Amino acid sequence: MTADRGRRRGFWQENSLTLGFGAAFLVVLAAQAVAGRAEFNEQLAVDGLQQIGLGDYLMSSDFAVDVTENWQSEFLQFFLYIFGTVYLLQRGSPESKPLHKVGTESDREQRVGDHARSDSPRRAGTKDWRQIVYSRSLGLVMGGFFLLSWLAQSIAGVAAFNELRLRELQEPVGWGSYLASADFWNRSLQNWQSELLAVAAMAILSVYLRQRGSPESKPVGAGHTATGVEG
Incomplete structure (x- = not known):
């Protein structure tokens, strides 16, 4: 049980940068939708048109x-x-x-081709178009x-x-x-x-x-x- 909690903590900590910014992105996107709908409905009211709900605004x-x-x-x-x-x-x-x-x-500095290591991505060790594409x-x-x-x-x-x-x-x-x-x-x-x-x-x-x-x-x-x- 303790090991499972440790692995879960390890996952969240090891991926906290992506997860944290991903969660913040969703929160801010939701806030933008709410604020955007309010502004959009204000303009509709000025034009004498019917206001729309949040779902309709999200599809607009x-x-x-x-x-x-x-x-x-x-x-x-x-x-x-x-x-x-x-x-x-x-x-x-x-x-x-x-x-x-x-x-x-150089290939040595970039660890590609003959200079690829055991932990290098597989495409880094190739010497054809796959390495060229992967390297960019x-x-x-x-x-x-x-x-x-x-x-x-x-x-x-x-x-x-x-x-x-x-x-x-x-x-x-x-x-x-x-x-x-x-x-x-x-x-x-x-x-x-x-x-x-x-x-x-x-x-x-x-x-x-x-x-x-x-x-x-x-x-x-x-x-x-x-x-x-x-x-």
Whole structure:
């Protein structure tokens, strides 16, 4: 019985980062749905239209576009960060690789091919296309998530945009026309600029500021010029 409790505690502790942020995501998403529905119903009341319930709002294009436009910007941030940090460096930042490791690094450093170890993923030990794809799989998946969520944003966005146009007795527009519209690009760019600013700020501030115990920070006593060192 004690061993079972220990294993359960071990599972929760060993996966607490993912589980904690996953749970927080669901709570915040639910809160967004409640607040979004209230705002949406306020607009409906202004237009003299019937208000909708939470279930209907969750199925609406208005909720979908608000969610997906944030998702795509987050996945874009990680996609650019993952690929960008292969070649882009910041002296003194734990967000950067050591300055002498710019590029994709050697097979020995990356433990691939003949340099794979017994605990290396199976694809790391191959010498064909499987290793090439696997060695870039994190960035590719993040890029794929970005494209899928951006596509979802465009589909939900054109539906929400056309609903608003119909309320104003205007003709709806097609998906292609919406992709060239100011509404679509304003939704996208306002998120992109904030994500890029956050990454740049984290890279430079972590040179001089510390957070004890965090792997996103250098050790408190590390020098400002120490690069690629995590606390």
